[in-house]
Amino acid sequence: xxxxxxxxxxxxxxxxxxxxxxxxxxxxxxxxxxxxxxxxxxxxxxxxxxxxxxxxxxxxxxxxxxxxxxxxxxxxxxxxxxxxxxxxxxxxxxxxxxxxxxxxxxxxxxxxxxxxxxxxxxxxxxxxxxxxxxxxxxxxxxxxxxxxxxxxxxxxxxxxxxxxxxxxxxxxxxxxxxxxxxxxxxxxxxxxxxxxxxxxxxxxxxxxxxxxxxxxxxxxxxxxxxxx
Amino acid sequence: xxxxxxxxxxxxxxxxxxxxxxxxxxxxxxxxxxxxxxxxxxxxxxxxxxxxxxxxxxxxxxxxxxxxxxxxxxxxxxxxxxxxxxxxxxxxxxxxxxxxxxxxxxxxxxxxxxxxxxxxxxxxxxxxxxxxxxxxxxxxxxxxxxxxxxxxxxxxxxxxxxxxxxxxxxxxxxxxxxxxxxxxxxxxxxxxxxxxxxxxxxxxxxxxxxxxxxxxxxxxxxxxxxxxxxxxxxxxxxxxxxxxxxxxxxxxxxxxxxxxxxxxxxxxxxxxxxxxxxxxxxxxxxxxxxxxxxxxxxxxxxxxxxxxxxxxxxxxxxxxxxxxxxxxxxxxxxxxxxxxxxxxxxxxxxxxxxxxxxxxxxxxxxxxxxxxxxxxxxxxxxxxxxxxx
Numbered sequence: 001x002x003x004x005x006x007x008x009x010x011x012x013x014x015x016x017x018x019x020x021x022x023x024x025x026x027x028x029x030x031x032x033x034x035x036x037x038x039x040x041x042x043x044x045x046x047x048x049x050x051x052x053x054x055x056x057x058x059x060x061x062x063x064x065x066x067x068x069x070x071x072x073x074x075x076x077x078x079x080x081x082x083x084x085x086x087x088x089x090x091x092x093x094x095x096x097x098x099x100x101x102x103x104x105x106x107x108x109x110x111x112x113x114x115x116x117x118x119x120x121x122x123x124x125x126x127x128x129x130x131x132x133x134x135x136x137x138x139x140x141x142x143x144x145x146x147x148x149x150x151x152x153x154x155x156x157x158x159x160x161x162x163x164x165x166x167x168x169x170x171x172x173x174x175x176x177x178x179x180x181x182x183x184x185x186x187x188x189x190x191x192x193x194x195x196x197x198x199x200x201x202x203x204x205x206x207x208x209x210x211x212x213x214x215x216x217x218x219x220x221x222x223x224x225x226x227x228x
Numbered sequence: 229x230x231x232x233x234x235x236x237x238x239x240x241x242x243x244x245x246x247x248x249x250x251x252x253x254x255x256x257x258x259x260x261x262x263x264x265x266x267x268x269x270x271x272x273x274x275x276x277x278x279x280x281x282x283x284x285x286x287x288x289x290x291x292x293x294x295x296x297x298x299x300x301x302x303x304x305x306x307x308x309x310x311x312x313x314x315x316x317x318x319x320x321x322x323x324x325x326x327x328x329x330x331x332x333x334x335x336x337x338x339x340x341x342x343x344x345x346x347x348x349x350x351x352x353x354x355x356x357x358x359x360x361x362x363x364x365x366x367x368x369x370x371x372x373x374x375x376x377x378x379x380x381x382x383x384x385x386x387x388x389x390x391x392x393x394x395x396x397x398x399x400x401x402x403x404x405x406x407x408x409x410x411x412x413x414x415x416x417x418x419x420x421x422x423x424x425x426x427x428x429x430x431x432x433x434x435x436x437x438x439x440x441x442x443x444x445x446x447x448x449x450x451x452x453x454x455x456x457x458x459x460x461x462x463x464x465x466x467x468x469x470x471x472x473x474x475x476x477x478x479x480x481x482x483x484x485x486x487x488x489x490x491x492x493x494x495x496x497x498x499x500x501x502x503x504x505x506x507x508x509x510x511x512x513x514x515x516x517x518x519x520x521x522x523x524x525x526x527x528x529x530x531x532x533x534x535x536x537x538x539x540x541x542x543x544x545x546x547x548x549x550x551x552x553x554x555x556x557x558x559x560x561x562x563x564x565x566x567x568x569x570x571x572x573x574x575x576x577x578x579x580x581x582x583x584x585x586x587x588x589x590x591x592x593x594x595x596x597x598x599x600x601x602x603x604x605x606x607x608x609x610x611x612x613x614x615x616x617x
Contacts, residue, residue, distance in 0.1 A: 060528060060609045081532045088530020099525045099613070103243050115232045116530040160529065 004035035006069075007167050007199050008057060013066035014222075015052050026052035028222035029066065034168070034201060039194040041202045041213035049222040051172075054203045058091050058170050059083045071167040088116050092161025096173040098153045100145040106132065106156045107141040113164050131159040135189060151182035158189060162198075169193065169200045175209065187212060229535070237543040240515075241550070251511040252551035254504025255592070259555025259585045262497035263577055264562050266490055266584075271567075271575035273486040280479040287348065287475045288442040288452055289320070290459070294469040298462055299436030302342070302364070302425060308442070309344070313454045315445040318345035319425050319437045327421055328393040329381040336377055336419040338394060340428025346372075348443045356388040356403030359424055367426040371399040374420040375407040392421075395431055399423060448476050498588065504551065505592035512544050512600035523604050524612025537605035544597020545590060552589035556582060 015027040026049045034040050044050040055061040056068060059075060062083070068075045071090055078086065093099075100109045110131050114124040132138045135155040145153050154174060161169055171190065175183030187209065194200055202213055210216050218226035241248045292300060302319065309317040322339040339345070343361050346353075354375065363370055371392060378387045378401075387401045408418055429435055444451030452474055456467070463469040516523070523536060556577070563575045 055610055058528075060613075081534075084527065084530055084532040087528060093528055095613075099521075099528070101522055101525060103239055112526070113529040115229075116526075116532075116535060118229055164530075 004037065006033050007036050007038075007071055008032070008034040008201075009067075009069040010057070011067045011069075013056060013063040013068060015049075015056065015061070015064050025222050027056070027063070030219070030222065030224045031066075032217055032224050032227065034199065036199055037194075037197055039190070039200045039202070039214045040217060041204060041210035041215070042217045042219060043204055043207065043210040044219035045205055048219050050203055050205075050219050052222075053219060054170065054172055054201075057201065058093060059086045088113055089164060090167040092158075092164065092166035092169045094154070094157050094161050094169065094171040094174045096176040098145070098150075098157045098177070100153055100156055100160075102145050105142050105144050106137060106148065106152075106159075109145070109156055110160045110163050113160060117164060127163050128159075131163040132156075134162055134193070135159045149182070150178050151185055154178060154182075154186050155189065158186070158193075162193070167199065169198055170203070171200065172203045173205070174202070175206075176204075230538070233535070233538045233542050234546075236539050237546050240543055241546055247511065248547060248550075251508055251547050252554060254507035255501065255548050255551025255589055256504075256555040256558065258497060258501030258504040259552050259589060260559050260562070261500050262494060262588070263556060263559035263581050263585055264566075265493040265497055266581050267559070267563055267575050267577050268566065269486060269490045269493055270578060270581075271573055273482075273490075275573050276482060276486070277479060280475060280482060286315075286444040286448050286451075288444065288448065288455060289439070289473040289475070290442060290455060290470060291439040292437070292459075292463075292470050294463065294466070295436065295438075296463045296466070296469060300440070300462075301436060304462075305437065305440055308455065308458055311451075311454045311458075313445055313447065313450040314442055316344040316348050316443045317440055318342045318348050319429075319440045320345070321425075321428065321432065321434060321437065321439060323428065323432045325395045325431075327377065327381060327419075329390065332381050332383070334377065334380045334419050336394075336421045338421045338423060338428060338431075340425035340432075341372075341422040342425050344443075345422070345425075345441075348441050351408075352406045354404045354406045356401070358403055359422060364424040364426050366424075367430070368424055369397060369399045369427060370402045370424065372403040372405065372422040373401060374405050374418050374422075377419045377421055378404045380419055394421065394423070397431070448474060501588055501592055505548070505596040508544055508547055508593060509596040509600060511547075512540065512597055513603065515543075516540065516600050516604040519604075520607060520612050520615040523607050524609055524615060527607070527609035528613060533605045536607075537601045540601035540604045541594065541597050544601065545593040548589045548593025548597075549586075552586055555589075556585060 010030060010032050012029045012031055013027055014025065014029055017024045017026055030053065042050055042053060052061070056063050059070070062076065062078070070086065073086065075083070075086065101112070104112070107128055110128045111124050114127055119127070129138070132141055135158050137152060137155050137159060140148060140152060145156070148156065175186050178186060190200055190202070191212070202209065204210055217224060305317040305319065308314060319340060319342065322337050324335060325338050327334050327336040341359050342364050343359060346358050358372055359370065371394070373381070373387060381387070381392060382390065387404055390401050391398050392401060442451060442455055452472055455472060459470045460467060526536060560577060563577060567574045
């Protein structure tokens with residue numbers, strides 16, 4: 001593992017929220033590293049700070065202190081615009097509730113981050129096709145989210161995350177809204193992607209799911225308590 | 229990126245057709261109000277202005293109230309006409325009498341004319357000839373009929389050479405005039421008959437000239453001055469003894485009035501466009517709130533502030549411009565219908581008004597779209613993603 005390139009290096013990261021005059025330390029000097037090609041699960045109960053960790057890792061938010069290096073770039077003092085660019089190029093999100101745009105077709109949803117990358121029409125179509133192929137949904141490209149099953153919607157979301165060739169796939173409870181059979185299918189898809197070289201961070205509260213990862217990072221009360 | 233933003237805005241406008249239409253309605257009505265009102269005023273102004281200039285912009289109408297025992301005669305007018313600022317002068321006295329031919333009779337206005345009269349009034353001959361100076365000098369019993377009078381008396385038959393009776397005297401018809409299609413003639417009866425001035429004044433028992441028309445040779449003001457000087461001299465320097473009406477001063481007064489009217493109606497229309505803009509802002513704000521989650525998703529996958537701002541701004545602009553186009557189409561339809569009803573007047577949309585409507589609508593779309601678009605752009609991605617509407 002040591003010779004692998006680190007994709008995520010978090011060092012002493014803290015995030016404090018003020019709720020009703022009270023200080024809540026959502027993250028308290030958390031440090032962790034994720035290497036290229038790894039499949040890591042971050043596990044913790046609700047309120048443990050894993051959402052905050054995911055937001056910072058996904059560049060949706062910045063830390064109050066500590067340093068975060070993503071794929072060699074130090075993120076800490078990035079502007080909103082720069083963060084948007086990093087999210088667009090380096091991170092592929094897969095959310096619990098899919099977060100697809102209902103107005104757009106599967107194809108349109110997958111194309112969206114590529115539009116924000118200002119890619120040409122031909123290149124976009126090619127990449128959308130490739131991404132849908134990887135998740136096995138080429139036949140459903142023209143369908144809108146409402147015409148797809150939950151599992152298919154999540155596959156579209158995975159295709160959207162993959163389309164930009166991100167440094168890391170960030171999956172937040174990706175099977176939380178799916179029945180166990182479909183959930184297993186999605187996990188199988190993640191394993192397949194991992195085997196083909198993708199770096200995956202899975203955020204979950206589900207022990208069974210976490211066990212499937214190569215490595216588990218446990219978080220509790222804002223502290224990274226166990227790294228296995 | 230701009231093209232993509234336009235496509236996204238179009239999809240959003242299209243996906244909620246009824247709401248988009250209702251949002252546009254304010255702009256549609258505003259544009260319609262602007263274009264139709266300004267076009268109607270312009271059309272009416274055009275007609276009235278051309279009507280007035282048909283009456284003669286270089287024309288002075290003079291009436292004598294008190295001749296101070298020194299009445300005007302035809303030779304006095306000829307003397308006046310020899311002034312270099314004056315081209316023609318002709319008496320304009322008329323009376324009403326019954327004209328008969330065979331079994332048909334009409335009530336006609338009979339004007340005592342000279343050769344100059346027809347030139348001053350801009351009357352054109354259809355057939356035969358006009359009254360000549362020699363007819364006036366010889367007090368010949370000849371008559372020229374207006375188109376309508378000829379129609380009424382002869383109902384389509386050849387009138388020239390026939391005889392009509394006016395106040396018991398027989399006149400030979402020597403000419404007929406072209407149809408007068410001006411608005412004035414549509415409003416007033418145009419059963420007009422023209423006979424030599426000398427004959428008319430004798431019949432009316434009016435040997436002197438109490439009203440006459442003057443056509444200026446160049447500057448109407450100079451001609452007015454010349455006429456005034458002549459009459460002041462004649463009537464013991466009493467400027468209350470006569471009145472001169474300058475047609476060009478009427479038309480310039482008319483211009484001022486219609487200009488004010490355009491401005492006033494345009495202002496009202498602009499206010500209704502403004503209200504339309506507020507409608508756009510209102511709906512855009514609702515739309516931004518409703519689509520908070522969408523904004524969150526777009527931001528999560530890499531849309532920057534500018535991209536979101538642009539998308540919503542283009543959406544507002546699109547609503548305003550579509551509204552403008554619908555408004556223009558409806559205005560064209562309304563103007564077509566009004567023109568059909570009005571008959572003699574054709575109302576058209578001037579390019580100026582169209583450009584004004586487009587520019588004004590775009591400006592309103594941008595101005596009233598900016599605030600909602602900015603609200604959308606500054607949403608925090610995490611909060612937006614968490615939003616469950």
